[in-house]
Amino acid sequence: MTRLDPSLLAAFAPEFATGCDRLATAADAAGAARALDALRGMAGAFGIASLVALIKAATTALDPFDATVTAVHAATLRARSAAIVAAGRDVAAIRILIVDDSALMRRLLREILAVEPSLHVVAEAADGAAALALMAEHTPDVTLLDIEMPVLDGFGVLRQRALAGGGGAVVVVSSAAPPGSPAAILARRLGARAVVGKPSGAVSPDLARRSGAAIRQAVRDAVA
Secondary structure, rough: OOEOOOOHHHHHHHHHHHHHHHOOOOOOOOHHHHHHHHHHHHHHHHOHHHHHHHHHHHOOOOOOOOOHHHHHHHHHHHHHHHHHHHHOOOOOOOOEEEEEOOOOHHHHHHHHOOOOOOOEEEEEOOOOHHHHHHHHHOOEEEEOOOOOOOOOOHHHHHHHHHHOOOEEEEEOOOOOOOOOOOOHHHHOOOOEEEEOOOOOOOOOOOHHHHHHHHHHHHHHHOOO
């Protein structure tokens, strides 16, 4: 993609961040719409297509107005603009590989990620060996990795990935490695960018409500 002028991006970044703050704190749909209009104008003036697309999705989500959802879109826009400034060019959606032996958990994770149009699932794996093959095939930006799996567990995936010099970031999502536990510390030492615990066990229908925002934020932070 065409590189953007660094001096112009330096001026763009703080103004766009301020616009994201206005969006995040909007008290109603009218206020959010005004903030989005201003953000759209800035993104359009620079020809940053990915931001324009995200702003369009956020605008669609204003009816009905939900302050929490609006704040999520503001965080997504801020993270994407920061990535664009760092790269000096527009950046594509975050490409994600889901690795979990539970079909239900894989579906729940897909639903969690689908809330944000910038998060795109490129493949899924039910065990660690399949995960390594898909990492090589798809080169995802982020892999959401379970720990307890057949064939090869998450620690094995992290070790083999380190030996192979695999690209992309890994976010561990597992009930076997709650944040701060010895297992979580080991996962971080083996290269995991973040660890997010599954609430209520390995198969938890309340995951989207209780941990969805944390998982999406970990994905965004992993590529920041």
